[in-house]
Every structure is written in C-alpha cells, then in structure tokens.
Amino acid sequence: MGQLQLWLAILAGLSGIVAQEDLYRKVFIFRKDPSDAYVVLRPKLGQPLQNFTVCLRSYTDLTRPYSLFSYATKAQDNEILVLKPKPSEYRFYVGGKFVTFRVPEGHRDWEHICTSWESATGIAEFWLNGKPWPRKGLQRGYTVGAEAAILLGQEQDAFGGGFDVYNSFSGELSDVYLWDMGLSPDKMRAAYQSLRLPPSILGWRSLSYEVKGDVVVKPRLREALGP
Numbered sequence: 419m420g421q422l423q424l425w426l427a428i429l430a431g432l433s434g435i436v437a438q439e440d441l442y443r444k445v446f447i448f449r450k451d452p453s454d455a456y457v458v459l460r461p462k463l464g465q466p467l468q469n470f471t472v473c474l475r476s477y478t479d480l481t482r483p484y485s486l487f488s489y490a491t492k493a494q495d496n497e498i499l500v501l502k503p504k505p506s507e508y509r510f511y512v513g514g515k516f517v518t519f520r521v522p523e524g525h526r527d528w529e530h531i532c533t534s535w536e537s538a539t540g541i542a543e544f545w546l547n548g549k550p551w552p553r554k555g556l557q558r559g560y561t562v563g564a565e566a567a568i569l570l571g572q573e574q575d576a577f578g579g580g581f582d583v584y585n586s587f588s589g590e591l592s593d594v595y596l597w598d599m600g601l602s603p604d605k606m607r608a609a610y611q612s613l614r615l616p617p618s619i620l621g622w623r624s625l626s627y628e629v630k631g632d633v634v635v636k637p638r639l640r641e642a643l644g645p
C-alpha cells in the first residue's frame with residue numbers, strides 16, 4: 419500500500435465511510451441470531467419520494483419476525499419498512515401505515531421481493547420471485563421524507579437506532595435496490611432475474627455502505643433464482 423492509499427484508508431476509517439462497491443454475485447452474511455449488527459446504506463441522492471420501488475433477495479431459516487429494509491426519517495421510523503412478521507406474511511409500510519401480503523411459506527430457499535408504491539393512487543405492488551401479488555393501497559397523497567437512515571439487518575424505532583434484536587435479520591441478503599420510481603412489470607422480472615436494471619438511488623452494483631458489527635461480505639454459493 420502506497421503512502422497516499424494508506425492516508426486515504428486512514429481518513430476513510432476516521433470518517434466512517436467504508437466502501438462503494440460492485441457487489442455482483444456477493445452477499446451480506448448476518449452471522450448471529452439474534453444480532454445487533456446492521457449495514458447502513460448511503461443513497462446517491464436524498465430527495466422526497468412520490469414513487470419508489472425496493473427490491474432485495476434474502477435467504478434465512480428464521481421463523482420469528484425480522485426486518486428486511488428499514489428507511490426511517492426523524493418524523494417517522496417506519497417511513498419505508500419491509501418486514502416479515504412470520505413465514506407466511508410480508509408487511510410493507512409507507513409513512514407508518516402498512517399492508518400485508520400473504521405468501522406461501524418459504525421452502526428454505528432464496529426469496530426475491532420487489533415492492534413499490536405510488537403516491538398519486540396509493541397503490542402498493544408486491545412481487546415475489548418475479549410474480550405480482552394482488553395490489554393493495556395505502557397512504558394516497560403521501561410524500562416519503564428525504565432525509566433518511568436506511569438500514570439492513572435491524573428495524574429502526576428511532577432515527578438510526580431503537581433496535582429490537584428479536585426483529586434483527588440473520589442469514590444472507592443480496593441484490594438490494596431502491597428506485598425513485600415504480601418499475602414496469604418487465605423491470606420487476608428483470609430484477610428477479612438479475613438482468614440489466616435502470617439507474618437507481620441505491621444499487622447492488624455500486625453500493626455505498628457501512629457495516630456495523632458482525633456482517634461479512636462473501637461470494638454467493640450458487641445462482642439465487644428462487645422456485
């Protein structure tokens with residue numbers, strides 16, 4: 419390591435900014451259960467959202483509740499939240515209100531989800547392994563706050579904190595994306611298939627993130643297309 423790289427590494431360490439990385443074919447492994455670990459995500463730009471889509475892929479044998487994606491503002495800790503309260507349910511929050519999507523219990527395999535919301539109609543979409551579920555509605559006319567703490571692995575009950583370790587995630591996470599728009603059905607399927615995707619404000623191929631605690635980045639063991 420040269421002198422300059424060394425100084426940059428030290429500065430990065432001091433300021434807590436760890437990485438912007440292409441995580442293609444990699445996963446975050448949350449090793450402990452329950453866990454106090456998490457990953458902080460830094461969006462490309464923080465702006466209020468009228469429309470958004472969140473996608474991610476997870477692999478776990480947890481049967482207790484766990485958080486998959488937690489986006490909190492100072493005004494609302496559940497501004498955007500994707501939670502799995504039990505194996506047969508996903509819960510999707512926007513601005514503190516939620517809708518529930520009932521799903522078949524997993525077969526202990528990777529599950530890919532995309533969930534989207536548009537303010538104009540309040541319509542929420544939920545896609546599991548490339549298939550759309552019946553749409554639901556919430557928070558018509560709402561605007562999602564811009565200044566957010568975005569975390570994987572823990573559910574926030576306060577801005578950047580207020581964790582309950584019994585809502586922590588344990589297992590493997592990958593292919594995390596946030597777009598400031600609703601994706602078309604083609605792009606929802608493309609996300610499931612890990613194909614080319616539109617520019618995003620958080621994206622797995624150039625993720626700015628900071629690991630807090632026991633989370634390890636590893637290559638994934640096999641292709642993660644679900645049933």
Ligand SMILES: *[C@@H]1O[C@H](CO)[C@@H](O)[C@H](O)[C@H]1NC(C)=O
Pocket residue numbers: 468469536537538598599600
């Ligand atoms: C949000 O989506 C609606 C419906 O697709 C569209 O008309 C509107 O322009 C979008 N708003 C923004 C800010 O992108």
Ligand SMILES: [Ca+2]
Pocket residue numbers: 495496573574575576
């Ligand atoms: Ca919360």
